[in-house]
Structure formats: structure tokens, C-alpha cells
Amino acid sequence: MKRRQLFATVTGLMTLASLPMTSALAQDAYPSEPIHITVVWPAGGGHDLVGRLIGHELSEIMDTAVVVDNVTGAGGSTGIRHIAEADPDGYTIGVMGLHAVSQSFMNPAAPKLDGLDPIAYISDEPGAIEVSVDMGIDTLDDYIAAMKSDPMSLMNGNDPQGGNSFIFASVIPDALGVNMMKLPYPGHAPTVTALLTGEVQTATLPIPPILEHAKAGKVKVLGVAAEQRHPQLPDVPTFKEQGYDIVVNDFVMLVAPVGIPQDVRAKLEEGLLKAIKSAGFTSAAAENGMVLRPGGADMAAEELAKQVELVYPILEQADLVAEELKRK
Amino acid sequence: MLLESFFTVLADFATSPAMLGLVGLGAILGLVLGAIPGISSTMALAILMPVTFTMEPGVAILFLISVFMSSVYGGSISAILMKLPGTPASIFTQIDGYPMAQSGRAGHALNYALVASTVGGMVGLALLVVLAPVLADFATNFRSPEFAAVALFGIVMLSFASNGSTLVASVVGFVGILLGMVGFDALTDAQRMTMNQPMLQSGLNLIPVIIGLFGLGEILQNLVRFGDAPTARPAIGKVMLPIAELARRWKVMLRGSVIGTFIGAIPAAGSAVAVSIAYAQERRLSKEPETFGTGHPDGLVAPEAANSASVGGSLIPLIALGVPGDTITAVLMGALMVHGLTPGPLLFANDPTFVSWIYVSVLLALVATLVLGLGMIRAAVLVTRIPPQLMYVFIAVFCVIGAFAIRNDMNDVYVMIAFGVVGFVFSRIGLPVTPLAFGLILGPILEENLRRSLMISQGSWKIFIDRPISATLLGVCVLLVALPLITALLHRLQGSLAGKKSENIPKNYPGE
Numbered sequence: 001m002k003r004r005q006l007f008a009t010v011t012g013l014m015t016l017a018s019l020p021m022t023s024a025l026a027q028d029a030y031p032s033e034p035i036h037i038t039v040v041w042p043a044g045g046g047h048d049l050v051g052r053l054i055g056h057e058l059s060e061i062m063d064t065a066v067v068v069d070n071v072t073g074a075g076g077s078t079g080i081r082h083i084a085e086a087d088p089d090g091y092t093i094g095v096m097g098l099h100a101v102s103q104s105f106m107n108p109a110a111p112k113l114d115g116l117d118p119i120a121y122i123s124d125e126p127g128a129i130e131v132s133v134d135m136g137i138d139t140l141d142d143y144i145a146a147m148k149s150d151p152m153s154l155m156n157g158n159d160p161q162g163g164n165s166f167i168f169a170s171v172i173p174d175a176l177g178v179n180m181m182k183l184p185y186p187g188h189a190p191t192v193t194a195l196l197t198g199e200v201q202t203a204t205l206p207i208p209p210i211l212e213h214a215k216a217g218k219v220k221v222l223g224v225a226a227e228q229r230h231p232q233l234p235d236v237p238t239f240k241e242q243g244y245d246i247v248v249n250d251f252v253m254l255v256a257p258v259g260i261p262q263d264v265r266a267k268l269e270e271g272l273l274k275a276i277k278s279a280g281f282t283s284a285a286a287e288n289g290m291v292l293r294p295g296g297a298d299m300a301a302e303e304l305a306k307q308v309e310l311v312y313p314i315l316e317q318a319d320l321v322a323e324e325l326k327r328k
Numbered sequence: 329m330l331l332e333s334f335f336t337v338l339a340d341f342a343t344s345p346a347m348l349g350l351v352g353l354g355a356i357l358g359l360v361l362g363a364i365p366g367i368s369s370t371m372a373l374a375i376l377m378p379v380t381f382t383m384e385p386g387v388a389i390l391f392l393i394s395v396f397m398s399s400v401y402g403g404s405i406s407a408i409l410m411k412l413p414g415t416p417a418s419i420f421t422q423i424d425g426y427p428m429a430q431s432g433r434a435g436h437a438l439n440y441a442l443v444a445s446t447v448g449g450m451v452g453l454a455l456l457v458v459l460a461p462v463l464a465d466f467a468t469n470f471r472s473p474e475f476a477a478v479a480l481f482g483i484v485m486l487s488f489a490s491n492g493s494t495l496v497a498s499v500v501g502f503v504g505i506l507l508g509m510v511g512f513d514a515l516t517d518a519q520r521m522t523m524n525q526p527m528l529q530s531g532l533n534l535i536p537v538i539i540g541l542f543g544l545g546e547i548l549q550n551l552v553r554f555g556d557a558p559t560a561r562p563a564i565g566k567v568m569l570p571i572a573e574l575a576r577r578w579k580v581m582l583r584g585s586v587i588g589t590f591i592g593a594i595p596a597a598g599s600a601v602a603v604s605i606a607y608a609q610e611r612r613l614s615k616e617p618e619t620f621g622t623g624h625p626d627g628l629v630a631p632e633a634a635n636s637a638s639v640g641g642s643l644i645p646l647i648a649l650g651v652p653g654d655t656i657t658a659v660l661m662g663a664l665m666v667h668g669l670t671p672g673p674l675l676f677a678n679d680p681t682f683v684s685w686i687y688v689s690v691l692l693a694l695v696a697t698l699v700l701g702l703g704m705i706r707a708a709v710l711v712t713r714i715p716p717q718l719m720y721v722f723i724a725v726f727c728v729i730g731a732f733a734i735r736n737d738m739n740d741v742y743v744m745i746a747f748g749v750v751g752f753v754f755s756r757i758g759l760p761v762t763p764l765a766f767g768l769i770l771g772p773i774l775e776e777n778l779r780r781s782l783m784i785s786q787g788s789w790k791i792f793i794d795r796p797i798s799a800t801l802l803g804v805c806v807l808l809v810a811l812p813l814i815t816a817l818l819h820r821l822q823g824s825l826a827g828k829k830s831e832n833i834p835k836n837y838p839g840e
Binding site for chain 1: 373374377381467468512513514515516517518519522524531649651658659661662736737776780783784786
């Protein structure tokens with residue numbers, strides 16, 4: 001009996017003694033818990049793939065488990081709010097793109113961008129215009145000519161207002177001097193299907209969702225809205241090469257809630273950059289049609305500010321900015 | 329050539345113990361994950377995807393397809409035993425499955441579901457192998473007007489899907505359609521009926537609504553009866569079902585399978601639409617429709633067969649066009665991309681072996697699910713031996729977990745609780761809840777495609793009649809509505825001709 005008591009006392013003391021120690025240790029050695037990557041779209045999309053690939057690399061680099069949480073709904077706002085309201089301890093980050101910028105102006109209930117801390121920049125997603133091969137249109141000039149003679153002859157498939165291909169469908173035809181009939185589809189996959197089944201004749205999708213169809217010759221990409229040609233489609237000229245100064249892109253970056261301790265934030269940034277630059281992620285992302293441009297927190301913040309200046313006027317012109325969010 | 333490579337691959341896989349072991353492991357994981365409410369087939373795949381990162385692509389596909397196929401049946405287990413659909417596609421399984429389990433036929437219900445699921449999967453696969461090019465053509469002819477027509481067809485069928493008054497069912501279904509509009513509009517991202525509240529902006533997700541209506545609603549009902557003597561635990565009854573009983577329902581299985589395959593082949597229609605139409609169709613054709621919802625095996629068999637068959641169907645657009653048929657195949661496609669294989673017209677045209685891989689994986693996964701599923705039934709029915717008081721606590725906990733897990737959003741839990749109350753009130757005052765689910769599934773599809781069609785036609789409704797498939801579907805809808813009227817009219821005419829015989833008007837339902 002006595003021995004048992006002694007044993008219990010000793011174990012009890014040891015547990016007590018170890019408690020503050022473990023928590024001290026946890027503070028020293030970030031990361032000591034699983035890191036959660038929030039993806040604001042359902043499983044299976046482009047952002048989900050990025051989250052899972054980065055998570056796979058990050059778990060090896062940081063030597064901790066990485067969990068992907070799909071927090072979806074409300075045009076991505078639910079997930080962005082989940083990130084913004086998480087404890088700023090470096091254990092919750094998220095994948096973000098242009099949609100969050102649009103939502104921050106269109107939806108008064110969406111989280112503001114200043115509640116998010118950009119940690120690392122992953123890629124540019126340049127805009128482009130694609131046409132179904134059945135249309136027999138081979139060049140951008142053919143397209144412009146066809147659209148000028150009958151603007152209704154070619155209908156364009158794109159996101160609902162605020163999505164990236166909607167933004168592209170606002171910028172590109174303006175610069176080309178044509179009127180575009182925009183048909184909205186809820187997401188990139190249904191837009192691709194509509195283009196392939198012939199319900200729409202053109203689309204303004206970024207490259208990844210249509211890359212394979214372009215390679216298969218089902219879809220013709222007429223121009224890419226970037227400074228350089230797309231690495232996976234070296235034969236497709238940019239708009240600039242064809243005499244139209246159009247550069248417009250979505251982006252993929254990793255963000256965290258504001259207020260992470262400096263040392264943790266630095267470690268997180270370093271680990272994420274390593275993951276983005278890892279051979280495994282680089283090759284998978286490139287094959288998938290992403291245009292990688294890895295960068296740290298400063299660059300990510302700069303790019304985000306640039307996107308805000310691009311998106312706001314477009315939304316304002318389309319009368320989509322919510323009244324209380326209008327700039328005075 | 330395709331058949332030849334199919335058999336080569338089949339011989340390769342079926343004789344390799346490692347491959348068979350992997351299929352078995354995948355099937356067990358799929359059964360368990362699918363049976364947990366709130367973990368859909370989509371999520372089961374997403375959760376297990378990282379496991380395949382280090383595998384060879386062929387092996388990874390085999391594993392993932394095993395998980396996928398078995399999770400389809402796994403979802404039915406919790407639907408039958410606990411009235412909690414584990415996946416959106418098992419919504420209609422619990423309507424007749426749960427009453428069966430409650431009346432001591434849990435084993436039979438699981439058997440029916442498993443066999444129907446296997447038959448459906450096989451029919452779907454067979455149609456996929458034989459008819460892929462034809463079905464792909466059919467699928468590409470489906471555009472916005474046809475989607476709208478299919479949704480309308482489903483809504484017309486809705487009136488046949490519940491007991492009691494057709495008018496009441498229609499009104500409840502209409503409320504379901506309205507509820508489907510809450511949140512962001514799919515075409516403009518404009519908010520509707522949200523009052524700028526983040527909670528309503530997320531919309532009413534189908535799964536929390538269903539879990540609330542059926543699962544929590546049932547618990548609340550039992551709470552009201554709390555004062556009564558505790559409900560007796562249902563007997564387990566015979567677990568295994570005579571083959572003859574199953575074989576007798578071959579027609580039902582086949583009908584469900586064909587509906588499932590065709591609707592699955594339509595891009596983005598999804599298995600939830602397939603099962604709802606299969607259920608309504610079966611109830612309409614049944615000689616005893618009034619017993620649907622009280623544990624009629626046909627009401628269980630038809631949606632189960634359609635559910636599994638829609639898997640084969642949803643692979644058709646993926647293989648023929650390189651576009652995913654539903655969210656599940658989209659995840660599968662994402663997994664393939666991780667392995668450097670992008671499904672698209674090129675991959676399938678250039679690499680018949682790869683297509684054979686997929687076909688063989690589906691076949692092996694179906695067999696593994698059948699074998700393991702049969703083995704599990706004895707263990708699974710023990711769930712019904714848990715005392716009801718304890719069981720309801722478990723179910724309530726699962727309701728909360730399931731509603732939360734679907735989108736990791738606490739708002740969905742509140743939605744679930746609210747609909748639990750709705751389900752409770754509805755059954756107290758005798759309103760059917762199934763049409764509400766119908767409306768919620770089909771309403772958004774109808775609205776989105778109706779509006780897009782009218783945008784394409786610049787406002788002209790002729791677009792629905794000009795296109796043959798949509799015109800046919802609309803014609804069938806009109807017939808379905810008009811037929812009861814016409815027969816009633818004929819009977820009346822007959823009655824007046826025969827004079828006094830008018831009292832002997834044949835009844836619509838022989839069971840009445």
C-alpha cells in the first residue's frame with residue numbers, strides 16, 4: 001500500500017513538474033503541433049491541390065503533421081473568416097486568391113483584407129482567352145473580327161461576378177475593343193464542360209483548368225495576359241506580342257491571421273518558401289499549369305496591394321461594390 | 329483492344345496478393361469512413377489522398393477507387409441503422425432502410441442495400457465499358473436547357489415520392505426550392521435571403537438539413553414519448569437474406585441502375601439527383617406505393633442501385649471528355665494530377681491500359697465491397713442492440729459531428745438543429761419531409777440552368793422546345809401530370825355510361 005502511494009506521489013509530482021516544461025518547450029520549438037492549412041474551396045479544386053501538395057512538403061520540412069481543412073461556403077468568405085479569426089499562433093494558415101479581394105468589396109459581411117497577413121507568394125495565374133476549335137478561329141485577329149461583325153456569335157463562359165475569369169472577361173474584351181456576352185457558371189469545372197460541349201464558344205479561364213484540353217487540340221488559346229509566354233504553352237503568344245497591352249492575373253498566396261509572434265512568423269515563412277521551392281511541389285505545380293513565382297511575406301503583401309488596385313475599379317465600374325464599402 | 333487490355337490488367341491485378349490486399353484495405357477504409365455521418369465519399373478520398381503520394385500511379389488509382397466504391401455503400405450503413413445518411417447520395421436509403429431496421433430487419437436491409445449497390449455498380453461499369461462513346465455523346469448533348477428539364481422532371485416526380493396528398497407534397501417541395509435559394513446566387517454571387525448574416529450567406533447545405541430533418545427530428549420525437557415505457561430494442565432478426573428474395577427484385581435493381589448510370593453520366597448532375605429520381609420512379613411504378621417510407625425493400629433497393637451505378641456513369645465524362653462528372657470524380661482527378669497524370673482526352677486516347685486500370689479497379693472494388701460488406705453485416709447489426717436511450721445520445725452526437733464536418737463550419741450545426749425542429753414539427757402535424765429534400769436538391773439546379781438557358785436564348789422560352797432532349801423531357805412531365813387527370817376523366821365517363829356502376833370506380837392504389 002505504501003509503495004503504491006509513493007509511486008502515485010512520484011508520478012503525480014512528475015506530471016506536475018513536466019507540465020510547465022512541455023509548454024515552455026512548445027513555445028521554444030515551433031512547430032510542436034499540427035499545422036492546419038485552410039482551403040476555402042471544396043476538395044478537388046486547384047486551391048485544394050495546392051494546399052495538399054504544400055502540406056505534404058511542409059510536413060517533411062517542419063517535421064510536424066499538416067492537416068488540410070476545407071472550410072467552404074459563401075463564395076470563399078467563410079473560409080477566409082476562419083483564417084482571419086484563428087489564433088495567431090502559426091498553426092492556422094490558408095490558401096487565398098483573387099476571390100477574397102473581390103469579396104472584401106462586394107460582401108459587407110466578408111472579412112476585411114487587413115485582417116490577413118500574407119506570408120508567402122506561390123504563383124501568378126495569368127488571364128487568357130480560349131476558343132473552342134470547332135469555331136475555326138485561329139488567331140486573336142480572327143476573333144476580334146468575328147466579334148465586331150456579330151458580338152452575339154461567340155458567347156463567353158466565366159465565373160459569377162467577382163471570380164477570376166469574370167475579372168478577366170471584364171478586362172480583356174475592353175482592351176480588345178469588343179463587346180462580350182458573358183454567361184456565368186459556378187466554377188471553373190462547369191465552365192470547361194460548357195466550352196467542350198459547345199454551350200459557350202469562348203472562355204476566359206486561367207490556364208490550369210484548360211491546359212490538357214489545349215494540348216489535346218480541343219481548345220485554342222488565343223492569347224495570354226502576362227509579360228511572358230506561359231511555360232506550358234510556349235507556342236501561344238502573349239497579348240502584348242500581338243499588340244494589345246493586357247496584363248491581368250489571379251494569384252495564389254498563403255496567408256495567416258494578423259499578430260503571429262515575429263520568430264514564429266519568420267520560421268513559418270522560411271518553411272513555406274522551402275515547400276514552395278521543393279522539387280516535388282515545383283514539378284507537380286508546373287505540370288498542372290501553374291506559373292510559379294515564389295516570394296516571401298514582403299512580396300506577397302506588395303502583390304496583394306497591387307491586386308486591390310486592379311480589382312476595385314473593375315468592380316466599381318460594374319456597380320458591384322457594396323454601398324458601405326465604397327471608397328470615399 | 330480495350331477488352332484485351334482489360335483482361336490482361338484484370339489477370340495481373342487479381343493474381344497479385346499485394347494488389348488484392350490493397351483493394352481490401354481500401355474497401356475497409358471506405359466502408360468505415362463512408363459509414364461515419366458527415367464524411368462523404370469526397371472527403372474520404374481527400375483524407376486518404378496523401379497516403380497515395382508515395383505509391384505508383386496504377387496502385388494509387390486502385391486504392392482510391394476501392395475507397396470510393398466502398399464508401400458509397402458505407403454511407404448506407406449509418407443511414408439504415410441510425411437514420412443518418414453518411415453521404416448525400418444515401419439520403420433516400422434511410423427513408424425505407426431505417427423503418428426496416430426498427431422492425432427487426434436491419435440485417436435484411438443491409439443485405440438489400442449491399443446487393444443492390446453491387447448490382448448497380450456492375451451495371452454502371454458494364455454500361456461504361458460498352459456504351460462509353462454513346463453515353464458520352466448523350467452527355468455532351470446535355471446543356472443548360474436539358475439540365476433545367478431534368479430538374480423539372482425530378483420535381484414533377486416529387487409529387488409521387490411521398491405518401492398522402494400530392495398538393496401538400498408540392499407545397500412542401502416548393503418551400504424546399506425556396507430554401508435552396510438562401511445564400512449566394514450561383515450565377516451572380518448576389519446574396520439572397522441572407523440579411524447580410526454570415527450564417528445565412530453559407531446557404532443551407534443539403535447534408536446538415538437532411539441530418540437535422542431525419543436524424544435529430546427522430547430523436548426529438550422520441551423525447552416527446554419519454555414518459556412512455558422505453559421503446560423495446562428491435563430484434564436483430566435473421567441477418568442473411570434468402571437469395572430468392574433478392575433475385576425477385578431484379579427489375580427494381582435494373583431500373584435503378586439504368587437511371588443511375590444515365591444521370592451519373594450527365595456532367596454535374598451528381599448521384600443525389602440520380603437517387604432522388606430513382607426513388608420517386610420506383611414509388612410511382614410500385615403496386616403498393618403507400619407502404620414506401622414504412623420499410624418497403626423496393627424503396628431501399630432502387631436508390632442504392634442508382635447510387636452505385638452513378639459511379640460508373642460519372643466516369644464516362646471523365647474518360648471520354650476529360651471533365652469530371654461530379655465532385656467525387658473531381659477529387660479523383662485531383663489525385664491523378666498529383667501523380668503527374670492529368671485525365672483528359674489525351675491520356676485516355678493514348679493509353680488504353682490506363683483506362684483498363686480504372687475499369688479493373690472498379691470491378692475489384694465492387695467485389696471487395698460485397699465480400700467485406702457481407703462479413704461486416706453481422707457486426708454492424710449489433711448497433712441495433714444498443715439500448716435506445718444510449719443510442720439516441722450517440723445519434724445526437726453524430727448529428728452534430730456530421731453537420732460540422734461537411735464544411736468545417738459551426739453555422740451548419742445551427743442549421744442542422746433548426747431543421748431538427750422543423751422535422752419534428754412536420755411529423756407532429758403530419759407534413760411529409762421528403763419533398764423538402766427534393767426541393768432543396770433540385771431547386772438550385774432548375775433555377776441556375778433555367779436562367780442560363782434564357783440568357784442564351786435572350787429571353788425566348790422556345791429554346792426548351794427547339795432542343796429534342798429537353799422537349800422530350802418536358803413532354804414526359806406534361807404526360808405525368810396529365811395522365812392521372814385523363815384516367816380519372818375516363819373512369820368518370822365510363823362510370824356515367826355504365827350508370828349505377830359509378831360506385832365501383834377502380835381505385836388508383838390497390839392497397840387502399
